[in-house]
Amino acid sequence: MTEATLQADEPSDGALIARWRAGDEHAATLLVERHALAVGRFVASLGERAEIDEVVQDTFVRAFASLDGFRAESSLKTWLFTIARNLVRDRARSRRRQRSSVPIEDDHSISEHDALDEVVADETERRMRDAMQRLSPMQRDVFTLRVAEGLSYKEIAQVLDSTEGAARVHYHNAMRAIKEFLDA
Amino acid sequence: MHDCPRGDIRDRLPDLLHGRLDANARADVEQHVSLCTECAAELELLRAMRRMLTASSAVDTTRLAAAVRASEARGANAAGRTDAAGRTSAARRSTGARPRVRRLDWRVAAAAAVLVTGGLTVAVARRTPTSITAGRPISAANGGNASTSAPGLMFGGGVSDLSDGDIERLLQDVDSLSALPDVEPAPVLRGVDGEEL
Numbered sequence: 001m002t003e004a005t006l007q008a009d010e011p012s013d014g015a016l017i018a019r020w021r022a023g024d025e026h027a028a029t030l031l032v033e034r035h036a037l038a039v040g041r042f043v044a045s046l047g048e049r050a051e052i053d054e055v056v057q058d059t060f061v062r063a064f065a066s067l068d069g070f071r072a073e074s075s076l077k078t079w080l081f082t083i084a085r086n087l088v089r090d091r092a093r094s095r096r097r098q099r100s101s102v103p104i105e106d107d108h109s110i111s112e113h114d115a116l117d118e119v120v121a122d123e124t125e126r127r128m129r130d131a132m133q134r135l136s137p138m139q140r141d142v143f144t145l146r147v148a149e150g151l152s153y154k155e156i157a158q159v160l161d162s163t164e165g166a167a168r169v170h171y172h173n174a175m176r177a178i179k180e181f182l183d184a
Numbered sequence: 185m186h187d188c189p190r191g192d193i194r195d196r197l198p199d200l201l202h203g204r205l206d207a208n209a210r211a212d213v214e215q216h217v218s219l220c221t222e223c224a225a226e227l228e229l230l231r232a233m234r235r236m237l238t239a240s241s242a243v244d245t246t247r248l249a250a251a252v253r254a255s256e257a258r259g260a261n262a263a264g265r266t267d268a269a270g271r272t273s274a275a276r277r278s279t280g281a282r283p284r285v286r287r288l289d290w291r292v293a294a295a296a297a298v299l300v301t302g303g304l305t306v307a308v309a310r311r312t313p314t315s316i317t318a319g320r321p322i323s324a325a326n327g328g329n330a331s332t333s334a335p336g337l338m339f340g341g342g343v344s345d346l347s348d349g350d351i352e353r354l355l356q357d358v359d360s361l362s363a364l365p366d367v368e369p370a371p372v373l374r375g376v377d378g379e380e381l
Contacts, residue, residue, distance in 0.1 A: 026252060032249040041238055053248065060252040080201055128236050148237035150202025168195070175194075176187070179229070 012086035014077040017067065032060050035077055038149050039084050047086045047137075055091070059084040074158050078151065081159040085141075131181040138162075139174035146171050197227050201234060272355040 011019070011027075019027035036056055043055045062083050063070075068080055127128070131138055141160055145151045146167075152157070158165040190192055193216045199205050200213050217223045 029249040029253060032252050033246075036248050037238075045237065057251050057255075061255045062250065064252065064255075073215050124232070127235050128233055132237075143233075144237055146198045147201070147233050148199060150204055152199075152204070172191075172194075175226070178233070179187075179226075182229075 017070070017076070020067070024180075028064060031076070035080055036060070038077060039080050041148055042081050042144060043084050043088060045140060045148070046085065046102040048088050048091065052093075055084060058087055062087070075155065077149070078155040078158050081145065081149075081151075082161075085159060097184050127182060128178075131178040134181060135177055137172050139170050139177065142167050142170040145177075186222050186228070188218070188220050190216060190223070193217075193220075194226060197223065197230055201227070201230055302309055 011030075015032065016027040016031050016034075024175070039059055040052050040056045043052050043059075048055055052067045059080055063076075063080055070076070125179040132143070135143065138160070142156055145159060148154075153164045153171070156162070156171075157164045160167065162170075193213055196205060196209065196213050197217075200210060200217075205213060217227055
């Protein structure tokens with residue numbers, strides 16, 4: 001659920017953060033329930049398949065531990081995505097180091113996942129997934145944040161440490177590439 | 185699928201999808217989409233992509249919330265133990281103050297270590313003779329036969345330990361030292377059989 005789609009009687013992220021700072025532990029639960037799915041989707045789109053839950057949990061733990069440093073000019077969701085992206089990057093780096101000594105495991109889990117997808121997904125969905133896979137990592141990140149999460153170009157630039165203009169260009173290039181693939 | 189030339193409208197299609205447009209902008213975009221087959225097709229594609237992307241997540245939010253709560257509780261407990269002022273974790277959060285993790289104790293220990301180390305160094309230094317200590321006395325007056333000479337030039341003990349007489353004798357010894365021998369050494373000739381001639 002995004003901030004834009006909150007019901008009138010639901011407290012905003014800012015209000016929940018204030019309640020949490022005042023000692024209301026339940027406010028933290030509400031924030032997790034509100035944003036965990038979106039963070040999980042984003043984490044999955046970054047290529048983290050096996051340990052999405054763990055990354056999402058680490059994201060929230062890290063976010064709550066440093067909530068004093070949270071600046072209200074960016075949305076909480078944008079901030080969570082930024083933390084999640086950094087975590088995924090750190091894990092990928094660590095995995096690359098491990099892979100240099102133990103070169104077997106990851107490909108196995110990916111092929112299992114792909115096989116499962118083949119069974120479950122219908123043809124249209126499979127083609128859309130294929131189209132996503134053909135995008136560059138940056139195009140994929142931008143497209144996911146824009147389409148799945150509804151972030152603005154400015155917010156995407158914050159999450160991906162890029163610029164608003166670059167985010168817009170990546171989005172339109174991704175859109176064109178997906179259309180071309182699906183039309184082919 | 186062709187692209188509509190109205191880039192400004194296509195740019196806002198994801199915002200329309202997520203309900204992030206204000207009333208006027210939404211009316212504009214919806215009106216255009218109702219007349220433009222390209223934008224209508226693109227919006228439909230975006231809907232399908234969104235469904236596909238959002239369906240692929242498998243996050244157990246209930247379990248996550250519990251885990252984050254537990255982690256937060258552990259952090260609060262740890263901070264609570266170290267807060268000398270006795271404030272609760274909630275009170276700390278409300279003021280934005282960070283817990284001080286026994287920093288005072290660490291500083292006291294470090295200062296004590298410095299004092300103890302420094303004190304030991306001074307004590308050891310005072311016990312150790314400050315002069316150079318030779319293994320045995322060097323006699324300069326009688327050609328260097330240390331074993332039979334009276335105490336001569338000695339390195340050991342401080343100069344201040346010497347009496348006036350000792351100092352006077354020491355200076356005389358130094359004056360009598362000569363760097364070169366007084367006579368030329370006599371050549372030693374040896375025969376074929378090695379005997380001195």
